Amino acid sequence: MLFIPLLGLQKSISSIFVKTTEQITPRHVLFNELNRLQEENQMLRIQNQQLNELSRENERLRTLIGLQQRLPWKVRLAEVVARDPANWWKSFTINLGSNANIQTNAPVINQDGLVGVVFSVGPFQSQVAAVGDPNCYISALVVETRDQGIIVPSTSTPIDGNLVELSYLPRNASIQPGHNVITSGLGNIFPKGIKIGVILDVQPAEFGLYLKARVKLAVDISKLEEVWVLQK
Amino acid sequence: MKNNIQFTSILLTGFLTVFLEATLDWPRQFLRFQPDILPIIIIYAAIYLSPLSILALSILFGWWLDSFSLNPFGISAFPLTIIGLIMNRFHELILYETTTGQIVLGFFAGFLAPVLAIILMLGHEPAPIVSHYTFLYCLGNGIICGLVLPGIFKLFNLLIKCFAYPEATSSSFRPDREIKRGKY
Numbered sequence: 001m002l003f004i005p006l007l008g009l010q011k012s013i014s015s016i017f018v019k020t021t022e023q024i025t026p027r028h029v030l031f032n033e034l035n036r037l038q039e040e041n042q043m044l045r046i047q048n049q050q051l052n053e054l055s056r057e058n059e060r061l062r063t064l065i066g067l068q069q070r071l072p073w074k075v076r077l078a079e080v081v082a083r084d085p086a087n088w089w090k091s092f093t094i095n096l097g098s099n100a101n102i103q104t105n106a107p108v109i110n111q112d113g114l115v116g117v118v119f120s121v122g123p124f125q126s127q128v129a130a131v132g133d134p135n136c137y138i139s140a141l142v143v144e145t146r147d148q149g150i151i152v153p154s155t156s157t158p159i160d161g162n163l164v165e166l167s168y169l170p171r172n173a174s175i176q177p178g179h180n181v182i183t184s185g186l187g188n189i190f191p192k193g194i195k196i197g198v199i200l201d202v203q204p205a206e207f208g209l210y211l212k213a214r215v216k217l218a219v220d221i222s223k224l225e226e227v228w229v230l231q232k
Numbered sequence: 233m234k235n236n237i238q239f240t241s242i243l244l245t246g247f248l249t250v251f252l253e254a255t256l257d258w259p260r261q262f263l264r265f266q267p268d269i270l271p272i273i274i275i276y277a278a279i280y281l282s283p284l285s286i287l288a289l290s291i292l293f294g295w296w297l298d299s300f301s302l303n304p305f306g307i308s309a310f311p312l313t314i315i316g317l318i319m320n321r322f323h324e325l326i327l328y329e330t331t332t333g334q335i336v337l338g339f340f341a342g343f344l345a346p347v348l349a350i351i352l353m354l355g356h357e358p359a360p361i362v363s364h365y366t367f368l369y370c371l372g373n374g375i376i377c378g379l380v381l382p383g384i385f386k387l388f389n390l391l392i393k394c395f396a397y398p399e400a401t402s403s404s405f406r407p408d409r410e411i412k413r414g415k416y
Contacts, residue, residue, distance in 0.1 A: 002247075002252075002296070002299075003251055003254075003299070003300075006251050006367060007255070012286055081255070081258070082254035082300050083255075083257065083266070083300075084300060084301045084302060085253040085254050085266055085268060085297055085301055086266075086268075086297075086301045086302070086349070086351075086360075087251070087265045087266055087346070088306075088350065088360035088361050088362060088366065089302040089303070089360060090303045091301070093254070093300060102365075119302060127302065129302060133302070133361075134358035134359060134361060135358055154359050171402060222257075222261065
């Protein structure tokens with residue numbers, strides 16, 4: 001609460017800087033950017049139509065086989081306003097709190113994949129525990145082999161904040177480097193199918209009781225500026 | 233008056249330091265860790281202020297830092313208080329006015345504060361991410377604090393010179409050399 005004026009001041013200064021940069025950008029650069037965005041917009045509209053059709057088909061099939069309908073998630077855009085000054089946690093603060101109906105355990109994503117989970121909520125800000133933080137354990141699924149494990153913090157290489165461990169994998173799992181890891185949907189906190197990252201290597205753990213794999217996160221946690229908070 | 237200025241300037245510097253540590257990202261990108269210079273601000277406070285003021289500053293700094301962090305609330309206050317009170321107890325025995333003394337003091341404070349915080353949190357569930365890289369971080373923080381502490385001394389001394397009354401110059405009068413006149 002005490003730091004809100006300073007955070008506001010920082011935002012105003014950065015917006016002045018952004019506006020000044022926009023003013024001095026040449027017209028041809030802006031037109032090129034506009035054309036590129038229009039093309040991208042058309043592509044995304046077509047993809048959106050296809051996905052809507054698939055979603056309707058999925059709903060119809062789920063009804064046919066008697067499965068419960070999935071509830072749609074609402075998303076809210078939030079800005080990253082501060083990071084954890086302590087080096088032994090991986091967390092950051094966003095500018096939405098209970099005033100925006102943010103609740104604890106709400107999943108946080110961006111366009112590249114899973115970012116983390118809301119750990120605590122204040123009136124105007126919330127603390128997010130990022131993937132790889134000891135407060136954020138995630139049930140994960142390897143897309144190619146359908147093997148399931150749990151994403152835990154990587155203690156072997158904490159200097160690279162974008163590496164985590166996929167642990168408790170079955171010892172007969174045939175996981176290869178390059179396989180994709182997504183959320184499994186177990187635990188009912190994260191929706192199924194959000195991309196987490198890519199397998200880097202696999203090795204046996206605890207005298208061969210299970211396998212563990214190093215996973216390179218799809219999201220660069222250290223360079224986050226904006227995130228989406230999912231709300232049920 | 234001088235102590236009030238010192239207390240206020242240390243309090244404001246600590247407040248700004250916590251804010252900058254939470255919002256400035258380039259030190260983290262450059263060094264691969266976020267340096268924490270609050271222990272050396274407490275070292276400066278411990279030399280010039282009373283134990284009660286040190287306690288108040290340590291608690292406030294710790295709370296502010298923990299408000300941005302997943303640390304158990306208030307845990308960062310303990311290392312700062314311990315370092316501050318030890319320094320206050322022994323400050324007359326330490327050569328804090330020399331640059332070398334300041335560098336050594338800064339190194340120990342910057343190294344000890346994260347070590348103490350981690351030791352306090354080992355019993356906490358979930359435990360923080362601790363490995364041999366944590367030792368490297370503590371060492372790096374110690375080096376940075378050691379290099380910054382002489383600058384902190386210079387900055388605060390300059391601030392105090394600007395706002396406090398000038399120190400009274402010592403008189404050349406010596407009572408033992410006084411020539412007394414009159415009847416004896």
